[in-house]
Amino acid sequence: MNQTKIFAHRGFSSNYPENTMVAFQAAEQSQADGIEFDVQLSLDDVPVVIHDATLDRTTNGTGFVQSYPVHKIKKLDAGSWFHEKFEGESVPTLEEVLVWAKGNQLILNIELKGQLSDRDKAITVIYPMIKEHDLEDRVILSSFDHTVVAQCEQFAPMLETAVIVLSALYQPESYLRTVQTLGYHFYYPTLLDKEVESLIKKGIRLRPYTVNDEKQIKRFIELGCDGIITDDPQKAVALRNQL
Template sequence: MTKIFAHRGSAGTHPENTMIAFYEAERVEADGIELDVQMTKDGALVVIHDETIDRTTDGTGWVKDFIYKELQQFNAVYKFAEQYDFCRIPLLEEVLQWIEPTELLLNIELKNGLIEYKKLEEKVIDMVRHYHLEHRVVLSSFNHNSMALCHRLAPEIETAILYMKSLCQPWKYMRAIGASGLHPYHGTVTESFVRQAHDHRVAVRPFTINKAGLMKKMFQYQVDAIFTDYPSKAKQLLNNQKTT
């Protein structure tokens, strides 16, 4: 059965990559949460998608140029300012501490395609191990060198490659770097592709699936999971499909 990952939390209804977005994902019974990790000037692992804080907060500047204490002053309510007063940029550790006693899965996307954060892989892996979440976490990135490194450092933690354009027999490529999951842009996903991937025992989890028609198509293809900004809608559609 296809699993539902709440993309940046319930990002369609709550401020993305904030604790309230993650709480909402749990409330609507998503199977897992997807989030993004960057690193601050003082080495803190923070949950934010962009390399800058310009889009999702009331501040400006590069995440890498702030210490975490400075980042705490910015409001990350994004486009939901009329609904919420103030949301902090959370620490990855804060999320892991919260998620550990739950049954939620977690996809951690390392945002190191533009900026090469030193020791990002090691720090994320150490933290995942500290909270004993090795078998509930998937590490992913558009930086495939990073995923190869993660596999060497922690072969017990699943890694997945993110990509935008069709790849020729990606299961061969991903095996070469130790990955076991494909996280493709949904436009590259066909039913035959999913079937071939499964024949090679490869998980397929496309992003970002927000429209009902596309959700139904992905469920029909029997993808392993989808990433969606609207986990509540996806769960309802999936449950309806199971009862018909």
Template sequence: MTFIFAHRGSAGTHPENTMEAFVAAEIDGADGIELDVQLTADGEIAVIHDLTVDRTTNGSGYVNELTYSELSKLKANYHSLHFFKKSCRIPSLREVFEWLEANDLLCNIELKNAVNPYRGMEEKVVELVHEYCLERRVLISSFNHKSLVHCKEIAPAIITAPLYNEVLYKPWEYAASLGASGIHPKLKSISDREIIDTMACGIAVRPYTVNKEKDMKRLFAIDCSAIITDYPGKAYRLREQYQ
């Protein structure tokens, strides 16, 4: 069965990376959620995609220059009021983990450290995973592949997967060289044949961001390991046809 990961939660219907989007993903039948993390000025792990808060909130400035207290006071749905009027906050990773204790969802944590390396981020995230005993439900991805190698060094049992958006030759071999058990390619950068060959080598394939119905159907038909989508509800309904 192809697993469904809700990209930044149900980001197609709710403000991205908010508890409201994660709850909606669970209701819509997702098997897991995907979220992004960065470190605040006071070292907290905040769930937000951009380096700044400008696009998604009513604030401005860099995430790493604001305290979590300052971040938590911002309206995380400020620019999406057209489809969601309830006020939403930027959650912490701890808040998400507390919520995960009440369900069985998987959680794909993307470390947003390809531009800003965020020294110590890997240790902080891994420590929190251990604290909540989520080793079997969490997988860590990043465009910073050195960071993923570091994650495996400090926590060998944690599942890792490199994110990439270019065509990669024999991606299964590259993943193995990182100690990763999966890959998260941009959908257009990998063919069906490469997906099948990669899975045959024991490497899971979870393409992003799969929003079109035709792409969902194509990946369900070849039993792709998972898809990462803004519309988990639509994906869940389409997947029913292939079970």
């Protein structure tokens, strides 16, 4: 059985401002196997790393991310909201993350966000960047928008993909086949142990999120999930090592 991989959710987001380079660097130092982070397009179609559709929660800016060109987004403070010691942390571009990732072995789980109008544009902008940095074998593209996942499969079938769900899918194996993906990222309370075990036997790559409780971390490692997505990779790595 393959060892369960630990993915740092938006980086080491329990201790650092989410989706910033300092959070990603801390995740690497925690010996996580990968990082999960969110990407959407700026006004000038540059992929930037930020979760919300708006700037308000995690920066000192206001308004929609897609209302601003990248040079204005880069000037914002994306660290002070978490703690004053992180003042000056900026919103990374995807390019910055990919360049940094060339120096390590982390798996990059890129969650695609943005407006529905960007569906056709997102993969055509993002894939060439992944290819340019020769990171195709270290990227997972995931989304709550399963149409986007299907488009990724059609446009770049060499990349691994995954659907993200908040509630359990009905007949998930059949549904995933229609999307042409094996990746199933689910909210951790929504599947029973027997359902997890059955799907793993069928080759589905299960990665529950956001698993922060020690008991639940152990549960999914012992069940043999492909990975878990957690805010505290240091804790998860330590528990995996104990097991």
